[in-house]
Amino acid sequence: MTDVLTRLSETIAARADADPDSSHTARMLSRGPEKCAEKFGEEAIEAIIEAAKGNTDKLTYEAADVVYHLMVMLTARGIAWADVLTELERREGTSGIAEKASRT
Numbered sequence: 444m445t446d447v448l449t450r451l452s453e454t455i456a457a458r459a460d461a462d463p464d465s466s467h468t469a470r471m472l473s474r475g476p477e478k479c480a481e482k483f484g485e486e487a488i489e490a491i492i493e494a495a496k497g498n499t500d501k502l503t504y505e506a507a508d509v510v511y512h513l514m515v516m517l518t519a520r521g522i523a524w525a526d527v528l529t530e531l532e533r534r535e536g537t538s539g540i541a542e543k544a545s546r547t
Protein backbone atom coordinates (compact mmCIF):
# COMPACT_ATOMS: atom_id res chain seq x y z
CA MET A 444 0.00 0.00 0.00
CA THR A 445 1.46 3.38 -0.99
CA ASP A 446 1.48 6.21 1.52
CA VAL A 447 -0.51 9.39 1.06
CA LEU A 448 2.55 11.47 0.11
CA THR A 449 3.56 9.08 -2.64
CA ARG A 450 -0.02 8.97 -3.95
CA LEU A 451 -0.16 12.79 -3.87
CA SER A 452 3.15 13.05 -5.76
CA GLU A 453 1.81 10.68 -8.42
CA THR A 454 -1.40 12.70 -8.74
CA ILE A 455 0.57 15.95 -9.09
CA ALA A 456 2.85 14.45 -11.76
CA ALA A 457 -0.18 13.14 -13.66
CA ARG A 458 -1.82 16.60 -13.59
CA ALA A 459 0.98 18.15 -15.68
CA ASP A 460 -1.07 17.60 -18.84
CA ALA A 461 -4.46 18.27 -17.25
CA ASP A 462 -6.81 21.17 -17.97
CA PRO A 463 -5.86 24.26 -15.90
CA ASP A 464 -9.58 25.11 -15.72
CA SER A 465 -10.36 21.92 -13.80
CA SER A 466 -7.09 21.18 -11.95
CA HIS A 467 -5.43 23.54 -9.47
CA THR A 468 -2.16 21.61 -9.94
CA ALA A 469 -2.28 22.03 -13.71
CA ARG A 470 -3.03 25.74 -13.24
CA MET A 471 -0.01 26.17 -10.96
CA LEU A 472 2.30 24.19 -13.28
CA SER A 473 1.12 26.18 -16.30
CA ARG A 474 2.23 29.37 -14.53
CA GLY A 475 5.83 28.12 -14.42
CA PRO A 476 8.39 27.18 -11.75
CA GLU A 477 8.93 30.74 -10.50
CA LYS A 478 5.22 31.17 -9.71
CA CYS A 479 5.16 27.71 -8.06
CA ALA A 480 8.13 28.75 -5.91
CA GLU A 481 6.44 32.03 -4.99
CA LYS A 482 3.26 30.18 -4.00
CA PHE A 483 5.26 27.72 -1.88
CA GLY A 484 6.84 30.70 -0.10
CA GLU A 485 3.43 32.25 0.60
CA GLU A 486 2.12 28.98 2.03
CA ALA A 487 5.26 28.56 4.15
CA ILE A 488 4.79 32.07 5.58
CA GLU A 489 1.16 31.26 6.45
CA ALA A 490 2.39 28.17 8.32
CA ILE A 491 5.09 30.21 10.08
CA ILE A 492 2.48 32.70 11.29
CA GLU A 493 0.28 29.94 12.75
CA ALA A 494 3.32 28.26 14.36
CA ALA A 495 4.38 31.54 15.93
CA LYS A 496 0.84 32.11 17.25
CA GLY A 497 0.69 28.55 18.60
CA ASN A 498 -2.54 27.96 16.66
CA THR A 499 -2.17 24.19 16.29
CA ASP A 500 -5.35 23.46 14.31
CA LYS A 501 -4.56 26.11 11.69
CA LEU A 502 -0.88 25.08 11.65
CA THR A 503 -1.87 21.50 10.80
CA TYR A 504 -4.04 22.79 7.93
CA GLU A 505 -1.33 25.14 6.66
CA ALA A 506 1.32 22.40 6.93
CA ALA A 507 -0.71 20.29 4.50
CA ASP A 508 -0.83 23.27 2.10
CA VAL A 509 2.97 23.63 2.45
CA VAL A 510 3.59 19.96 1.62
CA TYR A 511 1.26 20.06 -1.40
CA HIS A 512 2.84 23.25 -2.75
CA LEU A 513 6.35 21.91 -2.07
CA MET A 514 5.50 18.94 -4.29
CA VAL A 515 4.08 21.22 -7.00
CA MET A 516 7.27 23.33 -6.91
CA LEU A 517 9.48 20.23 -7.15
CA THR A 518 7.41 18.91 -10.07
CA ALA A 519 7.72 22.27 -11.83
CA ARG A 520 11.51 21.86 -11.67
CA GLY A 521 11.42 18.20 -12.76
CA ILE A 522 12.39 16.76 -9.38
CA ALA A 523 10.76 13.44 -8.50
CA TRP A 524 9.36 12.94 -4.99
CA ALA A 525 11.26 9.62 -4.95
CA ASP A 526 14.51 11.59 -5.19
CA VAL A 527 13.60 13.57 -2.06
CA LEU A 528 12.81 10.31 -0.24
CA THR A 529 16.16 8.90 -1.37
CA GLU A 530 17.94 11.94 0.06
CA LEU A 531 16.04 11.59 3.36
CA GLU A 532 16.97 7.90 3.48
CA ARG A 533 20.62 8.79 2.89
CA ARG A 534 20.47 11.06 5.94
CA GLU A 535 18.71 8.52 8.14
CA GLY A 536 20.71 7.74 11.26
CA THR A 537 23.08 10.70 10.89
CA SER A 538 22.65 13.32 13.58
CA GLY A 539 22.31 16.87 12.26
CA ILE A 540 24.85 17.93 14.89
CA ALA A 541 27.38 15.35 13.65
CA GLU A 542 26.69 16.23 10.00
CA LYS A 543 27.28 19.94 10.67
CA ALA A 544 30.52 19.21 12.55
CA SER A 545 31.78 17.09 9.62
CA ARG A 546 31.44 20.11 7.31
CA THR A 547 34.00 22.19 9.21
Ligand SMILES: N=c1c2ncn([C@@H]3O[C@H](COP(=O)(O)OP(=O)(O)OP(=O)(O)O)[C@@H](O)[C@H]3O)c2ncn1[C@@H]1O[C@H](COP(=O)(O)O)[C@@H](O)[C@H]1O
Pocket residue numbers: 451454455458465466467468469482507508511
Ligand atom coordinates in the same frame (compact mmCIF):
# COMPACT_ATOMS: atom_id res chain seq x y z
N1 LIG B 1 -3.55 18.81 -1.59
C1 LIG B 1 -4.04 19.58 -2.43
C2 LIG B 1 -4.18 20.97 -2.16
N2 LIG B 1 -3.87 21.72 -1.07
C3 LIG B 1 -4.23 22.96 -1.38
N3 LIG B 1 -4.76 23.05 -2.61
C4 LIG B 1 -5.34 24.19 -3.31
O1 LIG B 1 -4.44 25.25 -3.29
C5 LIG B 1 -5.17 26.46 -3.48
C6 LIG B 1 -4.59 27.50 -2.59
O2 LIG B 1 -5.53 28.54 -2.50
P1 LIG B 1 -5.13 30.03 -2.52
O3 LIG B 1 -6.37 30.83 -2.41
O4 LIG B 1 -4.05 30.27 -1.51
O5 LIG B 1 -4.45 30.20 -3.95
P2 LIG B 1 -5.11 30.40 -5.37
O6 LIG B 1 -6.57 30.10 -5.35
O7 LIG B 1 -4.28 29.60 -6.34
O8 LIG B 1 -4.92 31.94 -5.59
P3 LIG B 1 -3.65 32.73 -6.14
O9 LIG B 1 -2.56 32.68 -5.10
O10 LIG B 1 -3.20 32.05 -7.43
O11 LIG B 1 -4.16 34.10 -6.37
C7 LIG B 1 -6.63 26.14 -3.20
O12 LIG B 1 -7.35 26.13 -4.43
C8 LIG B 1 -6.55 24.76 -2.59
O13 LIG B 1 -7.70 23.97 -2.87
C9 LIG B 1 -4.73 21.81 -3.13
N4 LIG B 1 -5.14 21.35 -4.36
C10 LIG B 1 -4.99 20.02 -4.61
N5 LIG B 1 -4.47 19.13 -3.69
C11 LIG B 1 -4.30 17.71 -4.03
O14 LIG B 1 -4.03 17.59 -5.41
C12 LIG B 1 -4.97 16.72 -6.02
C13 LIG B 1 -5.24 17.15 -7.44
O15 LIG B 1 -5.90 18.41 -7.40
P4 LIG B 1 -6.27 19.13 -8.79
O16 LIG B 1 -4.98 19.36 -9.48
O17 LIG B 1 -6.95 20.43 -8.42
O18 LIG B 1 -7.15 18.19 -9.53
C14 LIG B 1 -6.20 16.76 -5.11
O19 LIG B 1 -6.98 15.59 -5.24
C15 LIG B 1 -5.55 16.86 -3.74
O20 LIG B 1 -5.14 15.56 -3.32
